Amino acid sequence: MDADLLLYLVVGVALAFDFTNGFHDTANVVATSISTRALRPRAAILLAALLNFVGAFLSLEVAATIASGIVESSAVSMSVIFAGLVGAIVWNLVTWYFGLPSSSSHALIGGVVGAVLASHGPDAVIGEGLLGKVIVPALIAPVLAFCVAGVAIIVAYRVVGRQRPGPVTRGFRLGQVVSGGLLALAHGTNDAQKTMGVITLALVAHGTLPAEDPEVPLWVVVSAATAIALGTYSGGWRIIRTMGSRIIRMDAAQGFSAQGAGAVVILAATHAGFPLSTTHVISGAVMGSGAAKRLSAVRWGVAGNIAIAWVLTLPMAGATGALVYGFSSLFGGGVAGPVVVAVLLVLGLIGLYLLRLRQDEVAAAEAA
Amino acid sequence: MLAAIIDTGALLEVVWVSFAAGVGLTLAFSLAIAAASRATQQRRGGTLGSAIAWWVVTAVCALVCAAAVVTGVTVMLSK
Numbered sequence: 001m002d003a004d005l006l007l008y009l010v011v012g013v014a015l016a017f018d019f020t021n022g023f024h025d026t027a028n029v030v031a032t033s034i035s036t037r038a039l040r041p042r043a044a045i046l047l048a049a050l051l052n053f054v055g056a057f058l059s060l061e062v063a064a065t066i067a068s069g070i071v072e073s074s075a076v077s078m079s080v081i082f083a084g085l086v087g088a089i090v091w092n093l094v095t096w097y098f099g100l101p102s103s104s105s106h107a108l109i110g111g112v113v114g115a116v117l118a119s120h121g122p123d124a125v126i127g128e129g130l131l132g133k134v135i136v137p138a139l140i141a142p143v144l145a146f147c148v149a150g151v152a153i154i155v156a157y158r159v160v161g162r163q164r165p166g167p168v169t170r171g172f173r174l175g176q177v178v179s180g181g182l183l184a185l186a187h188g189t190n191d192a193q194k195t196m197g198v199i200t201l202a203l204v205a206h207g208t209l210p211a212e213d214p215e216v217p218l219w220v221v222v223s224a225a226t227a228i229a230l231g232t233y234s235g236g237w238r239i240i241r242t243m244g245s246r247i248i249r250m251d252a253a254q255g256f257s258a259q260g261a262g263a264v265v266i267l268a269a270t271h272a273g274f275p276l277s278t279t280h281v282i283s284g285a286v287m288g289s290g291a292a293k294r295l296s297a298v299r300w301g302v303a304g305n306i307a308i309a310w311v312l313t314l315p316m317a318g319a320t321g322a323l324v325y326g327f328s329s330l331f332g333g334g335v336a337g338p339v340v341v342a343v344l345l346v347l348g349l350i351g352l353y354l355l356r357l358r359q360d361e362v363a364a365a366e367a368a
Numbered sequence: 369m370l371a372a373i374i375d376t377g378a379l380l381e382v383v384w385v386s387f388a389a390g391v392g393l394t395l396a397f398s399l400a401i402a403a404a405s406r407a408t409q410q411r412r413g414g415t416l417g418s419a420i421a422w423w424v425v426t427a428v429c430a431l432v433c434a435a436a437v438v439t440g441v442t443v444m445l446s447k
Contacts, residue, residue, distance in 0.1 A: 058444050132373035140379065148386050152394035159398035163405040171401035175433075182440050189444045256397065261390040264436075267443045268385040272378040 002335045003206055006078050009338050010202040013085045013345075015227040018195040020092040021104040022052060022231020025191065027239035028101070028262075028282040029184045029232075032255035035244030038173035038180070041235075047177075048184040049233035055188020056196075056225030070109060070133055071116040075124035078205050079328060080115040081198060082338050086345060087111025087321030091313060093352060099238035099246075100309040103277035107317040108194060109134055114318030118325040133275055138310060141265070141276040142284030149261035149288035156253045157293070172252035179259035186266050187278055188228060195224040243283065246302050248290030258285040280310065393436050400429035 029052075030044040039047065088107035095102040116124045160168045199220045203209040209217075244250075250258070262278075262285040269276040283306055290297040328337025407422035 055444070128373050132375075136374055144383060144386055148390040151387070152391050155391055156394050156398040159395065160402050160405075163402050167405045167408070168401055171397075171404065175397050178433075178437060182437060185441070186444060253398075257394050260393050260397070261386070263440060264390040264393060265382070265386045267440045268382045268389065271385070271443045272375075272381045274375065274378045274382050276382075 003078075005335045006082070006338060007202055007206045007208070009335070009342055010078050010082050010085070011199055013082060013089070013342065014195050014198045014202070015223055016345075017085045017089050017092075017104075017108065017198075018192065018224055018227035019231035019234075020089050020096070021191050021195070022049075022228040023234045023236040024092045024096055024102075024104055024231075024239065025187060025278060026232045026235050027243040028278050029180055029187055030235075031240045031243035032250060032258050032286065033176045033180045034240060036173060036176060036250060036252045036255040038176035038252060038255065041240075044180070045233055045235045047181065049229045051181055051184035052188035052192070052232045053225045053229035055185040055190075056192035056228060057221065058185070058189045069129040070126055071113055071129075072120070072124045072126065075116045075120040076112070076201070077119070078202055079325065079333070079338065080112060080119055081202060081205075082341075083115035083118070083325035083328060084108060084112030084321045085198065086324045086341060087114055087317045087319075089345070090320045090348075091317040093349075094316075095309050095313075096236050096238060097352070098305075098309075099242045100306055101239050101243055101279045101283050102306075102309045102313045103138070103279045104191065105194065105275075105277055106134060106138065106310075106313045108198075110314040110317030111321035113314070114321030114323075115325040117318070118322035118329075134314065137269075137274065137276050138280060141269075141280035142287070144276075145261055145265045145281040145284035146288035146291070148265060149258050149285035150292035152261050153254055153257040153289045153292045156257055160253065169252045172256040175256045176252065176259055179256060179263050182263045183259060183266070183278075183282070184232075186263065186270070188225070190266075190270070190278065192224045192228045195227065196220050199224070242302065242306075243286060247283070247286050247299060247306075248297050250286070250290060254289040254293065258282065258289040261285045261288070389436065393433060396429045396432040396436070400426050400433065403429060 026045060026048060029048040030039070030041075033039045033044045034041050085108070088104065088111040091102070091107040091110070092104055113125055113130065196216050200209065200214055200216050203217070203220075204211050204214050209215070248254070262282040265281050265285070266276060266278060287298050287303055324341055328341055331337035331340060403422045403425035407419045407426060410416075410419035410422060
């Protein structure tokens with residue numbers, strides 16, 4: 001009975017994480033298209049949501065059993081997954097509140113690593129895996145995307161520089177629709193699978209699925225695809241504003257170069273089996289396409305805040321994951337702790353929603 | 369030490385493929401836009417032969433971009 005309830009909780013929290021992943025990462029896909037007016041905001045988000053949904057069905061290979069190679073697999077229990085997911089959700093909400101694009105994958109890994117540290121100690125964390133699969137790629141992704149987008153925009157300006165601006169802008173806007181679609185598809189394929197992996201792992205731990213070569217049930221695929229699509233459709237407007245207009249004010253050519261370079265870097269990394277964060281890649285590409293035009297075009301203060309959020313993602317999500325695991329353990333090893341945490345999480349979400357409503361009212365009153 | 373942790377081969381592949389494909393795709397798409405713009409100008413100027421030549425350049429560049437998109441989807445499917 002306890003195991004069943006814990007499984008339901010893990011599935012529910014995993015889908016909640018998937019939802020936050022969707023609305024947190026909407027900006028990666030749509031921000032540039034919206035800011036260059038390649039698409040109307042609602043149309044951009046609807047397209048991104050649909051393609052995220054489709055992307056989730058493209059590949060059913062559960063590539064990432066969560067944090068594999070980063071923590072000892074024997075240390076990953078349902079309680080650890082639950083605590084890790086809560087840590088990731090909390091960090092996603094904090095960075096969303098401040099309008100900062102940060103990696104949901106890193107938040108999830110950080111949460112799980114923190115929970116493993118709390119449950120099994122440092123010996124259960126594989127330092128080399130953490131360095132090779134998370135930290136070094138986090139350094140490489142934005143720099144690579146920055147350089148590729150920078151060179152690409154210089155080439156684009158060189159080629160279309162003497163043409164009339166009207167047709168050029170229309171052309172690049174059309175290109176943005178396609179490159180944005182490709183990004184949304186790639187995002188759905190990569191990120192929905194993380195949730196499918198988490199739920200599958202929980203089903204294996206529960207005994208519902210066999211440990212040897214478990215097949216992902218259809219309801220897991222459909223629910224993960226739906227959660228990420230709904231999250232994407234609800235739109236993380238704060239982060240969209242940051243990505244679309246607060247880092248640089250971009251034209252259509254810059255938007256296309258950033259999205260095109262971002263899509264290519266992500267797909268090249270996928271093909272080579274080298275894990276890069278979509279958020280890091282797109283943020284780096286946006287900065288690169290701005291800096292190549294004029295260094296002062298990039299608001300380096302905003303870029304600095306984003307970099308700080310990236311650096312903090314792993315330790316903060318980890319600390320939250322560890323705290324949640326520790327707090328849950330106070331109620332014994334059963335399901336009572338996770339139930340209390342889940343109730344507190346729901347109350348926190350309601351509080352955040354009310355705070356946001358209040359802020360919207362104040363903003364509306366100030367505007368009137 | 370770092371070389372033992374990082375798959376250097378995969379990293380180098382990501383770097384060169386990203387540069388080649390990212391810059392190549394933008395070049396092809398920019399050329400398509402520039403050529404389409406030129407073709408329109410030539411047609412309005414009454415030089416039909418030149419306009420057709422620019423339309424051919426546009427079509428070739430557009431095909432290159434379409435091939436890049438198809439390759440991208442194939443990479444996703446073959447993951």
